[in-house]
Amino acid sequence: MGRSVLLFIVGASLIFNGQLWAQKENCEETLNLAAAEFDAGRFVGLPSILGECLKNGFSQEQKVRAYLLLTQAYLILDDPASAENSYLQLLKADPEYIANPTRDPIDVYYLSKKFTSTPIFTPHLMGGMNTSLPRDIYNINTGSVPNSISSKKVFKLGYQIGVGIDLNLSSNWSLCSGILYSAKSFKNVLDQQNYRYELSITEKESWFDIPLYLKYQVDSGKIRPFGYAGLAMNLLVNTNLTLSGTHQVDYMAASGANPENLGHPQPYQGPVNPINYKRNFLNRSLVFGGGVKYKWGKDFIYVDLRYMAGMTNLAKNSYTTSNGQFDPLLAQYGYSSNFFRLDNLSISFGYVRPLYNPRKKKKVISGLLEKLRFKRTKK
Amino acid sequence: MIRSFFFLFLTMLFACDTAQNIKNPTQSYFLKYFGDEGNQTARDLIVNSDGTFYILGNSTQTSSSNTKVYIAHVDALGNVIKQITYGALSMDAKDFEIAGGNLVIVANRQSMAKDVLLSRYTLGLDVVDSVALSAGPSSFANSLTALSDGGFIIEGYQGDTSVQSTEMHLRVSSTLTDYATTVTTGWGNTNSIGTIAVGVKTIQQNPNTFYMFGYTNANYSGLSGTINKRFWTYPIPYNGSGVGNSDDPSFLSAGGADDKILTDAIKVKVGGYLLVGISNSGTDGNLKASITSSTDTAFNFQPTGVFQDKILLTNLGQGSPYATAFSSTSYNFILVNTYKTSSSKSDILLMKVDNALVPQWGNPVQFGGSGEDTAAAVAELPDGHIMVLGTMQLGNPPEQKKIVLMKLNANGQLSD
Structure with a gap:
């Protein structure tokens, strides 16, 4: 029974593919016939010749050729409405088709200037890794001997995922925004030489970054570089602190220390402290970045290198809890928070699905200016 | 107008927080730890008119080393300008004063005889001279008072406060000469009364009158027998003799049968004296304070001279009972240890009271972590900020003890 079903499926598939291949062959012949008719100056019959294959049979590339042929024919027949409609259908078949005066008839080229298929909005998904660098505004430590505490910043890896959307102002310029969830982390190692005490402070933060930036991108080619600059609103939603390190035990009072530990570095690991x-x-940052998009079918994949330069001080309550009380972290670890901004470098890999919208251009700028009364309408 | 707002908006949008437009918080408030490896415990604080501070404490670097006296000169932001330790024998610094252009420190020496070392250092912390003093074996200082003649009185006790002790008030001249042995008029170093008599602080009233503040278990009703320990004051006469002095039945704090241990006495700015200590009731400790009439130009030793005698805080637990005070123009600050959960876990409490001992804050402000954190000194700066000196046991679990200096706002908090 099973073998019979399998044979049936394979057979049906072969027959269906054969029909498709045959249809493709036929439509190619149809397209060649239409081209010959066009060359012979017989334009009127072209829509009926191509009609059937346009409905069902042409590949994308064949559709482009067919609609280009129809556009030219309607232009010659002085039927601009039908020419425009054919060109619009061409753009729907290949939204990135750009008429070229050296390749296409000049009247088609001029007709193409009335159209655009640039997407109004371009959504994209992204994800990647980041690293953060705190930039101290004020070093607020609990050490009393200047220069007795050496500080070493250690880069830590975080990650980010998010969605974005570009409002395409033109084929090159876009106003972009989005929302990213970012896990950012950094580490500060304090060597308190006078206490023979090394304290590693690891801070893990959860952010929602909402950038708004202006992007310039190359609008043709398989590989399309882009660059951008703008601002971001950064919402710091959660911060955890982990303190660990080593302590050279020479003297331990009332702690029940094992005498065998004296003179040896003793590791310790504190709990996670929210x-x-x-x-x-609420924080702000400057956003700079760039990358390249790679055309993948009608869509794109891209890599984006971004630097967010923190503009606002992240810290408050250096010594206290939220209600102004003495923070036990001061006594447990000698920890007080520096005032600092946080810079972040990220690399993201993304997927772009342009929402192509082939359409006739409108005189948007002129209309907009008139609405804003920057330009007087002629009466 | 719209353009101005637009540019203002842009300026705010692109403004970056830097050291140029954000005030350094440590200029208004800070917390700093002092000391090296080992244990450092705080004793006393001096606020200088130039904004700097002197800190007195003790330092024990390793379990096998002697405890030394620790002194630090600290700038207005809590950074060490210079710090020293001294002491060949095991030391216990108790108090210090600035007098005659020098820093004068009194410390107990744990020698065989257990005596007192009075040392002078320049304000740059270079040694000047020192003298060892005692009223006999087992002499212990509690405080140092600089006198108007350039000399000093060291207040303390001789003996063992758990068995038998005598109040002690050693006096030296400006050249550190011992009055008891060299001054022709003689000087009585001690006052023996009851079985336990401990001097805590001497305050000079006039060139020849010194008020002693301490505690004793002497039963002043008829000068016989003993009773529970109580706050005790009496005027030390010109010759230092306390025994047989007709002023002896001076002042004893009122209260029940619990022991009341005086730990500090200060002169109140508007007149009168503030006495603070711990009242032990069973297994718990309470903060007890007594204040004398502000109308007194001199100490009124009659019970009517005391116009407030209060228990200010309860449930302070058992441990090292200690309270200290500072008098401002209209208010007084009191710093006290609280052992809430065990004898090895304590915090520091700061409270503000007026001259009628009425608390000015809703609750005392609490400082401390998971170790034994104890009070040492409190002071108010001319701009209203409050300085608190104490000891905190750092680490989790608690390990080393460090001296801590905190600059607080006028409400006692580590914030603006």
Whole structure:
């Protein structure tokens, strides 16, 4: 029974593919026939010759050739409405088709200037890795001997995922925004030489970054570089602090220390401490970035390198809890929070699905200016 | 107008927080730890008119080393300008003063005889001279008072406060000469009364009158027998003799049968004296404060001279009972240890009271972590900020003890 079903499926598939191949062959012949008719100056019959294959049979590439032929024919027949409609159908078949005066008839080229298929909105998805660098505004430590605490910043990896949308102002310029969830992390190692105490402070933060930037991109080719600059609103939604390190045990009072540990570095690992009360929720940053898009069918994949330069101080309540009380972290670890901005470097890999919208151009700018009364309408 | 708002908006949008437009918080408030490896415990704080501070404490670097006196000169932001330690024998610094252009420090020496070392250092922390003093074996200082003649009185006790002790008030001249052995008029170093008598602080009233503040278990009703320990004051006469002095039945704090241990006494700015200590009731400790009439130009030793005698805080637990105070123009600040959960876990409490001992804050402000954190000194700066000196046991679990200096706002908080 099973073998019979399998044989049936394979057979049906072969027959269906054969029909498709045959249809393709026939439509190619139809297209060649139409081209010959066009060359012979018989334009009127072209729509009926191509009609059947346009409905069902042409490949995308064949559709482009067919609609280009029809556009030329309607232009010659002085039927601009039908010519425009044919060109619009051409753009729907290949939204990135750009008429070229050296390749296409000049009247088609001029007709193409009335159209665009640039997407109004371009959504995209992205994800990748990042690393953060705190930039101290004020070093607020609990050490009293200047220069007795050496500080070393250690880069840590985080990740980000998000969605974005570009409002395409033209084929090159876009106003872009989006929302990214970012896990950012950084580490500061303090060597308190006078206490022979090394403290590693690892801060893990959860952010929602909402950038708004202006992007310039090359609008043709398989590989399309882009660059952008703008601002971002950064919402710091969660911060956890982990303190660990080593302590050279020479003297331990009332701690029940094992005498065998004396003179040896003793590791310690503190618990995870939520410190949202020490961080500002709403922050801003400058956004710079660039990358390349690679055309993949009608869509794109891209890589984006972005630098967000923090503009606002993230820290508050350096010594206290949210209600102004003494923070036990001061006594447990000698920890007080520096005032700092946070810079972030990220690399993202993304997928773009342009929402192509082939359409006739409107005189948007002129209309807009008139609406804003920057330009007087002629009466 | 719209353009101005637009540019203002842009300026705000692109403004970056930097050291140029954000105030350094440590200029208004800070917390700093002092000391090296080992344990450092705080004793006293001096606020200088130039905004700097001197810190007195003790330092024990390793479990096998002697405890030394620790002194630090600290700038207005809490950074060490210079710090020193000294002491060949095991030391216990108790108090210090600036007098005659020098820093004068009194410390107990744990020698065989257990005596007191009075040392002078320049304000740059270079050694000047020192003298060892005692009223006999087991002499212990509690405080140092600089006198108007350039000399000093060291207040303390001789003996063992858990068995038998005598109040002690050693006096030296400006050249650190011992009055008891060299001054022709003689000087009585001690006052023996009850079985336990401990001097805590001497305050000079006039060139020849010194008020001693301490505690004793002497039963002043008829000068016989003993009773529970109580706050105790009496005027030390010109010759230092306390025994047989007709002023002896001076002042004893009122209250029940619990022991009341005086730990500090200060002169109140508007007149009168503030006495603070711990009242032990069973297994718990309470903060007890007594304040004398502000109308007194001199100490009124009659019970009517005390117009407030209060328990200000309860449930302070058991541990190292200690309270200290500072008098401002209209208010007084009191710093006290609280052992809430065990004898090895304590925090520091700061409270503000007026001259009628009425608390000015809703609750005392609490400082401390998971170790034994204890009070040492409190002071108010001319701009209203409050300085608190104490000891905190750092680490989780708690390990080393460090001296901590905190600059607080006028409400006692580590913020603007």
